[in-house]
Amino acid sequence: MRFDPVLAERRFGCGLSPKIAPPGSAEAMLDGLQTPDPIADRFPIEGFETFLGRMRARADLAKQRRDNRGTELAEAARQGIRDLNRIARKDHWHWMAAHIARRVWTQTPFRERLAFFWADHFTATGKRGLIRRGTSPYMEDMRPHLAGRFEDLLYEAVTHPVMVHYLDQEGSVGPNSKQAQRRQGAGLNENLAREVLELHTLGAGGPYTQADVRELAELLTGLTINLNVGRTFRKPLAEPGRETVLGKSYGGDNPSLNDIRAVLRDLARHPATARHIAGKLAVHFVSDTPSEALVGAVEAAWLDTDGDLTAVYRALLTHPDAWGREGANIKQPFDFVSSACRALAVDGPMITELREGAHLLRFSDPMRQMGHIWQKPNGPDGLDEADGAWITPQGIAARLQWAVTVPSLLVRVLPDPRDFVETALGPDAPEAVRFAASAAESRADGVGLVLASPAFQRM
Amino acid sequence: MDRRGFLIGACSLAASPLVTPVAFAGAPGDNRLVVIVLRGAMDGLATVMPYGDPTYSALRGALPEGALDLDGYFALHPALGGLAPLWQAGQLGFGHAVSTPYRDKRSHFDGQDWLEAGITDMANGMARDGWLNRALPVLGGGADTAWAIGNDALAILNGPAPVGRWSPDSDLALSPQAIRLAQLVMQDDPAMAAALAEAFDLADGDGDPVAFTGSQGDMMEMMRADNKAARGTGAEERMAEFAAARLKGDARIASFSINGWDTHAQQDRALSRALDALARTILTLQDKLGAQVWAKTTVVAVTEFGRTVRLNGTNGTDHGTGGAMIVAGGAVRGGRVLADWPGLDEVALYERRDLMPTRDLRAHLGWLMRGLFGLERAAIEQTIFPGLDLGADPGWLA
Numbered sequence: 098m099r100f101d102p103v104l105a106e107r108r109f110g111c112g113l114s115p116k117i118a119p120p121g122s123a124e125a126m127l128d129g130l131q132t133p134d135p136i137a138d139r140f141p142i143e144g145f146e147t148f149l150g151r152m153r154a155r156a157d158l159a160k161q162r163r164d165n166r167g168t169e170l171a172e173a174a175r176q177g178i179r180d181l182n183r184i185a186r187k188d189h190w191h192w193m194a195a196h197i198a199r200r201v202w203t204q205t206p207f208r209e210r211l212a213f214f215w216a217d218h219f220t221a222t223g224k225r226g227l228i229r230r231g232t233s234p235y236m237e238d239m240r241p242h243l244a245g246r247f248e249d250l251l252y253e254a255v256t257h258p259v260m261v262h263y264l265d266q267e268g269s270v271g272p273n274s275k276q277a278q279r280r281q282g283a284g285l286n287e288n289l290a291r292e293v294l295e296l297h298t299l300g301a302g303g304p305y306t307q308a309d310v311r312e313l314a315e316l317l318t319g320l321t322i323n324l325n326v327g328r329t330f331r332k333p334l335a336e337p338g339r340e341t342v343l344g345k346s347y348g349g350d351n352p353s354l355n356d357i358r359a360v361l362r363d364l365a366r367h368p369a370t371a372r373h374i375a376g377k378l379a380v381h382f383v384s385d386t387p388s389e390a391l392v393g394a395v396e397a398a399w400l401d402t403d404g405d406l407t408a409v410y411r412a413l414l415t416h417p418d419a420w421g422r423e424g425a426n427i428k429q430p431f432d433f434v435s436s437a438c439r440a441l442a443v444d445g446p447m448i449t450e451l452r453e454g455a456h457l458l459r460f461s462d463p464m465r466q467m468g469h470i471w472q473k474p475n476g477p478d479g480l481d482e483a484d485g486a487w488i489t490p491q492g493i494a495a496r497l498q499w500a501v502t503v504p505s506l507l508v509r510v511l512p513d514p515r516d517f518v519e520t521a522l523g524p525d526a527p528e529a530v531r532f533a534a535s536a537a538e539s540r541a542d543g544v545g546l547v548l549a550s551p552a553f554q555r556m
Numbered sequence: 557m558d559r560r561g562f563l564i565g566a567c568s569l570a571a572s573p574l575v576t577p578v579a580f581a582g583a584p585g586d587n588r589l590v591v592i593v594l595r596g597a598m599d600g601l602a603t604v605m606p607y608g609d610p611t612y613s614a615l616r617g618a619l620p621e622g623a624l625d626l627d628g629y630f631a632l633h634p635a636l637g638g639l640a641p642l643w644q645a646g647q648l649g650f651g652h653a654v655s656t657p658y659r660d661k662r663s664h665f666d667g668q669d670w671l672e673a674g675i676t677d678m679a680n681g682m683a684r685d686g687w688l689n690r691a692l693p694v695l696g697g698g699a700d701t702a703w704a705i706g707n708d709a710l711a712i713l714n715g716p717a718p719v720g721r722w723s724p725d726s727d728l729a730l731s732p733q734a735i736r737l738a739q740l741v742m743q744d745d746p747a748m749a750a751a752l753a754e755a756f757d758l759a760d761g762d763g764d765p766v767a768f769t770g771s772q773g774d775m776m777e778m779m780r781a782d783n784k785a786a787r788g789t790g791a792e793e794r795m796a797e798f799a800a801a802r803l804k805g806d807a808r809i810a811s812f813s814i815n816g817w818d819t820h821a822q823q824d825r826a827l828s829r830a831l832d833a834l835a836r837t838i839l840t841l842q843d844k845l846g847a848q849v850w851a852k853t854t855v856v857a858v859t860e861f862g863r864t865v866r867l868n869g870t871n872g873t874d875h876g877t878g879g880a881m882i883v884a885g886g887a888v889r890g891g892r893v894l895a896d897w898p899g900l901d902e903v904a905l906y907e908r909r910d911l912m913p914t915r916d917l918r919a920h921l922g923w924l925m926r927g928l929f930g931l932e933r934a935a936i937e938q939t940i941f942p943g944l945d946l947g948a949d950p951g952w953l954a
Contacts, residue, residue: 166869224665265661291681427748458780465707466726475709476669476682488747489721494728494755497738501730502779505772527744533737541772542734549738551745 112436271336501545514543600880667860676943685715
């Protein structure tokens with residue numbers, strides 16, 4: 098099998114659009130990753146640096162409240178905190194809408210898919226307080242690194258305040274650090290170190306031991322969060338001395354973020370990491386059971402270039418086994434909903450300017466029924482890649498119900514289902530879907546049946 | 557196709573190996589277990605109030621009007637008053653001063669992870685599967701044995717063993733023509749076709765038929781109502797009804813969540829609402845299961861941790877440690893509050909703020925699993941709750 102524009106748009110892009118032509122070649126898709134990012138400007142999402150301002154404001158109000166218990170100032174602070182929480186909650190839905198709108202109107206759809214692949218690979222979310230709304234800003238910070246070197250993306254994600262918070266790094270203190278001597282009960286937390294090895298780099302079967310986890314956790318001590326600058330390194334928390342991870346020694350008398358960058362660079366280039374992530378890319382984009390040849394080719398590109406992601410993607414896109422039709426993945430709920438919007442060419446404001454209740458009705462609640470609770474992951478391993486996790490009675494029912502009801506809220510006039518078959522599925526639409534589109538009693542049913550068809554739901 | 561014809565179609569699909577895993581390792585027996593996860597941290601001290609503790613009234617004030625005295629030491633929150641007949645019949649009991657081994661950070665998110673994963677510590681990281689799922693291969697059964705109900709992720713049932721998942725609020729309503737055409741477009745994709753057939757079957761069996769003759773607007777209204785219902789009140793009773801329907805059939809285990817326990821402010825109101833939902837849920841289960849199945853059923857409601865012993869500045873409570881659990885059902889030896897009571901004196905508290913846990917919540921759950929399904933002690937201490945010391949039998953089951 099070779100490059101096919103329609104399959105390329107479906108499998109590696111955001112789905113067919115009546116307004117935007119599919120890519121002409123794998124090279125064109127890769128070039129798109131190097132171009133400026135106008136869609137991000139058109140549907141903006143706040144970066145975490147800006148988001149930190151909200152957290153500072155909240156911390157100030159919390160202090161005002163503590164310092165003035167029982168007074169009007171405390172009451173005003175309480176109100177202020179409530180307002181900040183409410184605004185952040187609404188913005189986090191706005192950002193979800195911006196993600197959808199980007200997928201509908203982007204000329205470089207592969208970038209949007211990669212943004213979600215890596216956001217899931219580096220799953221992190223806030224657990225309490227305002228930072229619960231910080232996941233999209235975190236994704237935005239990863240965006241410049243999507244087509245660069247994996248080691249830079251890895252550093253950005255692992256040391257990011259949202260990750261540091263999510264995997265309990267902020268409270269991790271070297272057992273022999275100054276802080277541990279000063280404060281009873283302070284100690285090491287291995288959570289981030291473990292997930293870096295198991296999920297982010299080497300993989301669960303990777304060549305590391307509990308000792309490596311412990312040493313990496315000690316090396317990570319000092320990495321924490323500061324409300325003014327975001328990621329920061331506090332020497333009093335750091336475990337003194339050198340640490341040995343996978344047989345190599347890091348750190349020393351003057352611990353800093355550089356030690357963490359060094360160990361992450363080596364982990365990024367490790368053969369087990371190449372293998373692990375090559376497999377994940379192939380599974381995510383192609384099939385639950387990708388061919389060994391495909392995974393091997395992606396892995397080889399990783400090893401040849403020390404994890405240059407553009408080269409890695411090239412190996413994926415140019416391998417014949419990436420274009421097989423057998424065992425194609427089912428779209429995850431967000432892919433499904435946003436690709437339906439792209440096929441319908443839903444106007445940006447119809448997505449991004451909804452009030453909270455309207456947004457929930459159209460997008461967030463139905464996606465929850467489909468099995469994806471937006472930015473509330475079950476765990477740091479993120480969304481399930483197995484098709485079976487999504488092809489459940491409940492999931493399929495929710496998709497079908499969404500497909501026949503929600504599109505009519507998104508566009509003023511639904512397209513003629515007989516035309517929409519071509520728009521959404523391309524020239525090789527199955528006969529059964531063509532028939533269903535023409536036999537449906539209403540436009541809504543016809544459009545819905547096209548969107549619910551396996552030909553649309555599989556990528 | 558008429559309804560009958562459709563159901564026949566669904567049945568033949570259900571018989572295909574793609575739909576129903578045919579491996580029945582063993583027989584899970586005849587007992588039923590419902591695990592309700594109370595998300596948000598229920599205040600055990602306000603639910604089962606230790607008014608006999610000399611410190612209680614200083615901390616929490618007088619008992620609220622309508623509180624039900626249980627045993628001269630503990631009293632039940634008035635919002636659970638509907639359960640009084642169960643208590644009197646010995647079909648309702650409580651474990652108190654219990655918790656998972658999770659300590660200190662008091663994050664809902666982590667606390668629920670620990671509760672659902674059933675782990676002892678983080679030595680091997682967070683388990684990726686839930687303890688109820690790990691129990692399934694041990695007790696045998698098929699894909700219909702356990703059901704995760706509602707829109708929650710219910711990590712407690714996550715894992716490799718197949719479970720049923722359905723939310724009674726994800727109702728389907730389609731024109732009869734669209735039903736036929738949906739089957740048609742799915743027919744070349746066996747996995748999707750099977751899921752759709754089962755969805756039609758489930759949605760049709762939960763009260764209102766799938767076939768729908770209303771307008772697009774009506775359908776939208778229904779979806780709006782379903783979405784709202786899924787987040788609003790009454791969702792618990794619908795889940796309980798659905799659970800009861802499955803448990804009367806082949807299912808032996810069902811799990812779902814009740815939210816709304818995070819009572820940081822004006823706790824009276826919020827807690828009453830949540831407790832009322834819990835009471836209605838248990839009574840719905842009893843009612844819909846019928847006397848015969850109820851007699852074999854145990855319902856256990858657990859939460860990620862308890863709440864602070866003292867009220868905070870907004871008449872609420874903050875995240876704590878030790879809490880309470882609810883055990884109900886025809887199979888239960890109730891009428892008792894089981895607790896190795898640590899006391900509420902400041903020195904007796906955990907970190908001088910929380911009720912001290914004196915028993916691992918998982919030991920109670922483990923003994924229930926042992927009693928209901930005859931599991932070996934080793935399976936419970938090594939597979940289901942790895943690292944747990946079951947300790948002495950609290951004797952929940954007759």
